[in-house]
Amino acid sequence: MSGHPTIALDAMGGDHGPRVVVPAALDSLDRDPKLRLILVGDRDVLRAAVGGSPHLGDRLSIYHASELVEMHDSPSKALRNKKDSSMRVAINLVKDGTAGACVSAGNTGALMAIAKFVLKTIPGIDRPAIIGIVPSLRGHTHVLDLGANVDCSAEHLRQFAIMGYELVKAVENLPEPKVGLLNIGEEEIKGNEQVKQAVKLIADSHINFIGFVEGNDIYTGDVDVVVTDGFVGNVALKSSEGLAKMISLALKQAFSESWLTKAAGLVALPVLRTFRKRFDPGQYNGASLVGLRGIVVKSHGNADRVAFAKAVEVAALEIEKAVPERIGERVAKVMAEGKAA
Numbered sequence: 001m002s003g004h005p006t007i008a009l010d011a012m013g014g015d016h017g018p019r020v021v022v023p024a025a026l027d028s029l030d031r032d033p034k035l036r037l038i039l040v041g042d043r044d045v046l047r048a049a050v051g052g053s054p055h056l057g058d059r060l061s062i063y064h065a066s067e068l069v070e071m072h073d074s075p076s077k078a079l080r081n082k083k084d085s086s087m088r089v090a091i092n093l094v095k096d097g098t099a100g101a102c103v104s105a106g107n108t109g110a111l112m113a114i115a116k117f118v119l120k121t122i123p124g125i126d127r128p129a130i131i132g133i134v135p136s137l138r139g140h141t142h143v144l145d146l147g148a149n150v151d152c153s154a155e156h157l158r159q160f161a162i163m164g165y166e167l168v169k170a171v172e173n174l175p176e177p178k179v180g181l182l183n184i185g186e187e188e189i190k191g192n193e194q195v196k197q198a199v200k201l202i203a204d205s206h207i208n209f210i211g212f213v214e215g216n217d218i219y220t221g222d223v224d225v226v227v228t229d230g231f232v233g234n235v236a237l238k239s240s241e242g243l244a245k246m247i248s249l250a251l252k253q254a255f256s257e258s259w260l261t262k263a264a265g266l267v268a269l270p271v272l273r274t275f276r277k278r279f280d281p282g283q284y285n286g287a288s289l290v291g292l293r294g295i296v297v298k299s300h301g302n303a304d305r306v307a308f309a310k311a312v313e314v315a316a317l318e319i320e321k322a323v324p325e326r327i328g329e330r331v332a333k334v335m336a337e338g339k340a341a
Contacts, residue, residue: 005101007036007038008101008103009040009312011040011041012040012087013069013107014106014300015302018046020305022046022049024309024312026053037060037312038062038090040093041062063090065088068082069082069086071301076113078110087104092118094118094119100295102297102315103312104297111298115289115294119293124334126155127159129291130147130288131288131290132288134237135283141219142225143233144163144164145160146237149230152194154197157194157195157198158205161227164290174224177224177225179226180213180227181213182218183212186214188212206334218236286298286310288323297312297315
């Protein structure tokens with residue numbers, strides 16, 4: 001890869017496929033002169049979409065895949081019956097070292113199943129997790145798991161905490177990211193047995209663990225990584241997205257009620273634009289499947305070209321920071337210390 005980050009893009013996946021992925025790829029190449037991209041999918045469709053781009057053949061290439069994982073396909077069907085899908089081929093390119101990462105807006109369950117089967121997990125990690133970013137008062141907070149693992153043991157939560165700590169330490173350049181375990185209260189007596197056991201395990205993992213945090217702490221900016229199981233994490237994420245949409249719609253309605261409110265809206269327009277930009281989900285697009293022996297980033301299925309390009313940016317940063325290797329080193333260290341104890 002000549003020292004440059006190379007990313008394989010599942011160009012056929014998601015709600016929009018090449019209509020979004022190709023323009024986003026070209027935008028990414030214009031923005032980062034060191035970046036190399038591989039568009040994976042139907043060769044003829046992709047060549048037509050790329051057109052006469054000067055990047056083609058230099059920093060942009062096309063790799064043919066004859067099949068597509070549909071959004072309604074079951075993970076087992078995608079894994080067993082679609083071995084030449086754009087998603088599978090893109091992940092294979094990570095496996096064989098042709099690409100340093102894969103980005104897909106396709107079926108989340110299929111992506112997780114294929115990535116785990118092809119890339120395998122880091123030694124000491126039982127299950128990969130999905131980690132994403134939500135905005136907070138002081139910037140943003142990383143949350144995992146966001147839906148990959150509905151039922152988790154205390155040990156799984158400890159592994160999530162270690163992975164989240166190392167990823168955020170690397171990509172945010174934070175020497176000691178603050179990690180919290182999501183619970184219904186901060187007191188030790190609260191919570192189910194799962195989190196009560198997990199808090200003890202995480203406390204012995206030699207990371208900057210601050211104990212239990214509550215749902216509101218995700219948005220205060222007082223914690224860098226929030227750990228939870230995939231059921232709770234996904235509900236929290238979808239609730240946040242729904243609330244953001246509701247607030248946006250409510251503001252539009254409020255400023256449209258009369259000529260007076262419309263005038264007030266014009267005065268407030270710069271503030272509203274800043275607010276919208278800060279809390280735009282597209283600015284936080286790109287959730288990582290951590291715990292794999294390779295980098296896989298999941299874009300939102302209906303992401304536009306700006307949002308998909310953000311997911312590409314996330315993947316490039318994780319290549320630069322060698323995130324899987326750092327997680328592997330941390331997990332190995334924790335395991336060795338556990339055996340010594």
